[in-house]
Amino acid sequence: MTVRERLHANEHELVEAILFGVVPHGDERGAAEALAELAELADTGEFAVAGCMAQHRRHPDPQTYLGAGKLEELAEAVAQTGARVVIADDQLSPAQGRNIEETVKAIVLDRAELILHIFGIHARTPQARLQVELARLQYQVPRLKRMWTHLERQRGGIAVRGGAGEKQIDVDRSEIRARIAALQRDLEKIEGRKVREVRTRADRFTVALVGYTNAGKSTLMNRLTDAGVLAEDRLFSTLDTRTRPWRLPGGRVVLLSDTVGFIRKLPHQLVASFHATLEEALNADLLFVLVDGSSPHALQQLQVVEEVLEHLGAAHIPRIHVLNKADRISDRSVLTPIRSHGGVSVLVSALTGDGLPGLEAALLDHLASVERDVVLLVPHGSGALRAEVRRLATVLGESFDETGSAMTVRASAAAVQQLIAKGARLGDQGGPSQPD
Ligand SMILES: Nc1nc2c(ncn2[C@@H]2O[C@H](COP(=O)(O)OP(=O)(O)OP(=O)(O)O)[C@@H](O)[C@H]2O)c(=O)[nH]1
Ligand SMILES: [Mg+2]
The missing domain is CATH 3.30.70 (Alpha-Beta Plaits)
Incomplete structure (x- = not known):
């Protein structure tokens, strides 16, 4: 049962949230895109979006993120709608979070915490659970606040520990540090096992599916292998790496890995604790960089994926661009900027299977060259x-x-x-x- 179903079963209403973000001057499109994506994240995180607010500024205010006037507007919107939560499009400093909370009188979440919350809902394997918990604690240490969970609404509580004395804070902090150390030890053990597993297949050619969240990686994985991975129209459905044999026409078998998706402004705590999961996939001989070709933001998403790959030290791995969701693209000229991005690109539909022979042919060509x-x-x-x-x-x-x-x-x-x-x-x- 998904969290949403569980909540409905409990007759809990979705918690209303107002989204807000700072965007550069004159960038109307950027503002709309940023908040549309944040709205999708909020929806995946089980919130009902009660409003959106963008402020054009060169930089966020270091103390309050939004400027004073805009902050008042946000407070009014909260009062009018009765929203219990406000969500910022960036990671807030502890001081920004506190100051907004004081003025707006609502629970303040930031983009990082929202993504951590979604990862928490979707973590299924023991490794993913430990990685999420580690990332959450690392986010929490400098803030010392209780994080948002879906249980929060049932308690009706406020996510901030109110009036904790200095002594209590020290106790909490040392408890958290001890827990972080224990988690790191447990994760090292799991990772050691994984590294051995990956080594045993070093002689097998491995292709890793990477790409923006919701691009269709798991759907393609299921099409090409019998992986039976969960694929759904939600962000971050997949949080672990799964590797399965892929039999090519002619009998050759290569390995195909599906893994966690990327997103703009991925919280650094998550990148750090999911490093092992990503590394497993990034040991691949070839990357299929999957792009949702039907998204108006396809090019920006591809750029984010390339930045994350570079950050993870995977810039050198050869890649084939796979432009997915061809069944939803009526005007193929929109793909020109992506195709001219360099390298081989293949247009497919993981849903209908269209274009997959072309993908196999591109892979065989690559094999012939290496x-x-x-x-x-x-x-x-x-x-x-x-x-x-x-x-x-x-x-x-x-x-x-x-x-x-x-x-x-x-x-x-x-x-x-x-x-x-x-x-x-x-x-x-x-x-x-x-x-x-
Ligand atoms: N129309 C269409 N929809 C697709 C296609 N491929 C995937 N989808 C849909 O896109 C959504 C996301 O697909 P997933 O395979 O879960 O995407 P993912 O890249 O694994 O996403 P995460 O694991 O969340 O990062 C699902 O609703 C799929 O049915 C396609 O070729 N055409
Ligand atoms: Mg997936």
């Missing part, structure tokens, strides 16, 4: 080894003689080494060599 063709000799009676060759390499041809079979294959150096370790021998390009 792998080499060799002849592997496999003695008679080694059925398991032949099957392994088919899994790790693309078989281009095969001939037989009395010693065994000569398989002409296209494979990475790592895969060839692995196959030699398992008993294959390197032959001439011509065919089976004489036994020595």
